[in-house]
Amino acid sequence: MTGLTLTDIRKSYGSVDVIHGIDLEIQEGEFVVFVGPSGCGKSTLLRMIAGLEDITGGTLKIDGETVNDIPPSKRGIAMVFQSYALYPHMTVYDNMAFGMRIAKESKEEIDRRVRSAAAILQLEPYLDRLPKALSGGQRQRVAIGRAICRDPKVFLFDEPLSNLDAALRVATRIEINKLHESMPNSTMIYVTHDQVEAMTLADRIVVLSAGHIEQVGAPIELYNRPANLFVAQFIGSPAMNIIPAKIESAGAQTTVTLTGGKSVTVDIPTDPAESGKEASFGVRPEDLTVAEGDDFIFEGEVALAEQLGEVTLYYIEGLVKDQPIIAKMPGNHPSRRGERVRFTAGRETLHLFDAAGQTYRRSSDG
Amino acid sequence: MNPLVQGLITIVIGVGGCVGYFYLSNLVVDHLIFPAKGKNAGRNINRANKVRPWLFLFPAIFALGLYLVYPVVGSFWRSLFNRAGTDFIGLGNYMALAASDEFRTAVLNNFLWVLFVPAGATAFGLLAAQLTDKMRWGNVAKSLIFMPMAISFVGASLIWKFVYANNADIGLINAVREALGASGPIDVLQIPFWNNFFLMVILIWIQTGFAMVILSAALRGIPEETVEAAVIDGANPFQIFFKIKVPQMMGTIVVVWTTITILVLKVFDIVYTMTGGNFGTQILPSYMMAYMFRDDGRATAVAFVIMLIVLPVMIWNIRQARRELR
Ligand SMILES: Nc1ncnc2c1ncn2[C@@H]1O[C@H](COP(=O)(O)OP(=O)(O)O)[C@@H](O)[C@H]1O
Ligand SMILES: [Mg+2]
Numbered sequence: 001m002t003g004l005t006l007t008d009i010r011k012s013y014g015s016v017d018v019i020h021g022i023d024l025e026i027q028e029g030e031f032v033v034f035v036g037p038s039g040c041g042k043s044t045l046l047r048m049i050a051g052l053e054d055i056t057g058g059t060l061k062i063d064g065e066t067v068n069d070i071p072p073s074k075r076g077i078a079m080v081f082q083s084y085a086l087y088p089h090m091t092v093y094d095n096m097a098f099g100m101r102i103a104k105e106s107k108e109e110i111d112r113r114v115r116s117a118a119a120i121l122q123l124e125p126y127l128d129r130l131p132k133a134l135s136g137g138q139r140q141r142v143a144i145g146r147a148i149c150r151d152p153k154v155f156l157f158d159e160p161l162s163n164l165d166a167a168l169r170v171a172t173r174i175e176i177n178k179l180h181e182s183m184p185n186s187t188m189i190y191v192t193h194d195q196v197e198a199m200t201l202a203d204r205i206v207v208l209s210a211g212h213i214e215q216v217g218a219p220i221e222l223y224n225r226p227a228n229l230f231v232a233q234f235i236g237s238p239a240m241n242i243i244p245a246k247i248e249s250a251g252a253q254t255t256v257t258l259t260g261g262k263s264v265t266v267d268i269p270t271d272p273a274e275s276g277k278e279a280s281f282g283v284r285p286e287d288l289t290v291a292e293g294d295d296f297i298f299e300g301e302v303a304l305a306e307q308l309g310e311v312t313l314y315y316i317e318g319l320v321k322d323q324p325i326i327a328k329m330p331g332n333h334p335s336r337r338g339e340r341v342r343f344t345a346g347r348e349t350l351h352l353f354d355a356a357g358q359t360y361r362r363s364s365d366g
Numbered sequence: 367m368n369p370l371v372q373g374l375i376t377i378v379i380g381v382g383g384c385v386g387y388f389y390l391s392n393l394v395v396d397h398l399i400f401p402a403k404g405k406n407a408g409r410n411i412n413r414a415n416k417v418r419p420w421l422f423l424f425p426a427i428f429a430l431g432l433y434l435v436y437p438v439v440g441s442f443w444r445s446l447f448n449r450a451g452t453d454f455i456g457l458g459n460y461m462a463l464a465a466s467d468e469f470r471t472a473v474l475n476n477f478l479w480v481l482f483v484p485a486g487a488t489a490f491g492l493l494a495a496q497l498t499d500k501m502r503w504g505n506v507a508k509s510l511i512f513m514p515m516a517i518s519f520v521g522a523s524l525i526w527k528f529v530y531a532n533n534a535d536i537g538l539i540n541a542v543r544e545a546l547g548a549s550g551p552i553d554v555l556q557i558p559f560w561n562n563f564f565l566m567v568i569l570i571w572i573q574t575g576f577a578m579v580i581l582s583a584a585l586r587g588i589p590e591e592t593v594e595a596a597v598i599d600g601a602n603p604f605q606i607f608f609k610i611k612v613p614q615m616m617g618t619i620v621v622v623w624t625t626i627t628i629l630v631l632k633v634f635d636i637v638y639t640m641t642g643g644n645f646g647t648q649i650l651p652s653y654m655m656a657y658m659f660r661d662d663g664r665a666t667a668v669a670f671v672i673m674l675i676v677l678p679v680m681i682w683n684i685r686q687a688r689r690e691l692r
Binding site: 050051052071072073074077078079081083084085086087088089090098099102103146150 | 589591592594595596597598599600601605609610613614616
């Protein structure tokens with residue numbers, strides 16, 4: 001069953017177009033994360049779903065019903081804000097009960113729902129406190145509790161962890177994950193600019209940039225098979241290394257010449273017409289290894305080495321202008337700073353993008 | 367002497383005096399009273415540093431004492447003397463006040479003023495703040511509502527004298543009455559009891575602008591997300607205003623309310639100009655004015671009573687304002 005359907009959703013502020021036509025289907029019970037750089041329109045899109053912003057164009061359906069002109073409270077949604085947005089003059093209990101009191105629920109029902117939400121989020125000892133007497137993590141749990149009390153079809157989260165410190169962020173992330181598992185019928189839409197949050201929480205990630213969708217897919221799919229350069233560089237940390245290249249010979253396998261003159265053959269099929277065109281060659285830092293012998297992809301001087309214990313990062317400069325190539329290798333490796341080192345990677349881990357930034361797909365991708 | 371030279375000399379004496387005072391007083395503390403040598407050098411340095419803030423504070427404390435504390439004490443002292451200031455009569459003036467019908471009327475009326483003017487001005491100010499918020503012509507509307515603040519109380523009273531004029535060709539009220547077919551003009555300032563309210567309207571009219579400006583700022587300070595959360599929770603505009611916005615502005619509302627309350631206990635101009643305290647419209651400040659220069663003993667006694675009434679409101683006001691700042 002369909003949870004949400006977005007058809008050609010657009011948003012303009014006056015003459016400024018912010019969202020340029022989003023088409024998306026979200027299944028009931030799915031956990032979808034909108035991710036993208038700051039200012040790409042994630043919040044705007046979420047707020048349109050919530051009904052806090054008017055939809056300039058397109059249709060939005062929740063549970064099969066068009067809700068473009070339905071007020072937020074009737075859409076069956078609940079929202080958790082980055083700034084918590086708790087009512088500062090109300091106790092934790094009243095914060096969670098407010099919506100139900102407006103809806104004139106019975107006292108018993110309100111009490112039952114508040115207490116069960118408080119139990120899920122371990123907020124019972126704090127029900128009589130004012131928000132200002134809570135820590136950031138507790139406040140955000142109250143905000144989540146308030147959302148649970150609304151018993152919504154769709155939960156909307158707008159960067160709910162951004163105001164928390166790193167340790168709390170991880171803990172709260174895990175809690176949100178558990179919450180989703182305990183409510184398998186609730187659809188959740190979660191906005192973040194943090195790709196780690198996106199990877200860990202999502203059933204499906206929607207990568208947005210400048211008001212349009214770059215790619216939609218499961219986290220691992222986006223990691224392994226990015227549809228374009230933008231997604232390739234956005235997902236994964238450190239970002240994928242991109243080396244300008246030129247296609248030498250197209251075919252079932254493609255041979256490219258990297259800047260610097262080295263020829264590399266990848267098992268990605270290309271149309272013969274592509275021969276001679278500019279392209280971008282991509283390889284993730286974690287796929288690189290130090291090459292033994294003559295079978296290597298590139299060679300360069302290690303400008304900097306970061307030994308973190310669990311991994312070692314080599315920064316190779318001079319190959320691509322103003323952009324070090326990073327190699328991330330598990331375990332402890334010697335610094336090798338100042339040495340010329342050859343690197344290689346498994347053939348199946350290499351990526352190739354055309355001049356417009358679109359991925360040349362592998363034959364196995366279908 | 368040339369005024370320019372006079373001015374320069376004043377500046378030189380003033381600045382030089384300050385510098386000299388701080389220099390010399392520090393010198394005295396550091397070298398004569400607590401010298402930083404000998405066997406108690408360490409202790410003396412500590413003591414000198416404890417004393418030093420008071421050296422710097424002293425001029426301010428002295429000036430405040432001279433201009434704030436002395437008048438209070440002096441007024442109280444004067445209120446214990448007779449009309450001419452020659453005979454000590456103890457609490458005689460206060461007894462006379464307690465026995466005076468006019469004083470009692472003034473207290474009662476003042477009570478009404480304190481009740482209705484801050485309430486009215488705050489309520490209208492809040493309404494104006496909410497209605498002009500995010501409105502396209504909001505700032506123009508705000509300027510218009512704020513305008514009366516720029517008029518003196520006497521000026522405002524004169525304007526309202528026209529509004530209340532006992533003549534349908536001049537007075538707005540009587541013009542409206544005539545248009546509605548009422549017979550003959552009336553003087554609203556002579557209607558017993560209700561005339562008080564016609565006077566209060568003037569102060570409310572003036573103070574609404576003040577309340578609106580402060581409350582507008584408070585309204586802007588409310589986090590937009592709390593309002594959005596309430597929208598999602600299904601609250602209608604009235605519920606959002608009264609259950610989400612007003613409670614979050616409560617601190618500011620109290621400050622505005624008490625500030626206007628204090629003002630109410632000081633304003634004599636309106637009553638003085640409009641009715642001169644006649645027709646049962648006397649309030650404490652105008653009552654005080656009525657005695658000033660005729661019987662300073664009585665007048666200072668009234669002033670002291672007013673101060674006693676204002677003081678607790680003032681303390682509350684300052685406390686609340688401090689809490690708002692935090
Ligand atoms: N009220 C507004 N008026 C004009 N432009 C806006 C408004 N709100 C947001 N924008 C613009 O819309 C774009 C997307 O904003 P937003 O959805 O908040 O981004 P994100 O949440 O992805 O960081 C930004 O470029 C922002 O400047
Ligand atoms: Mg945002």
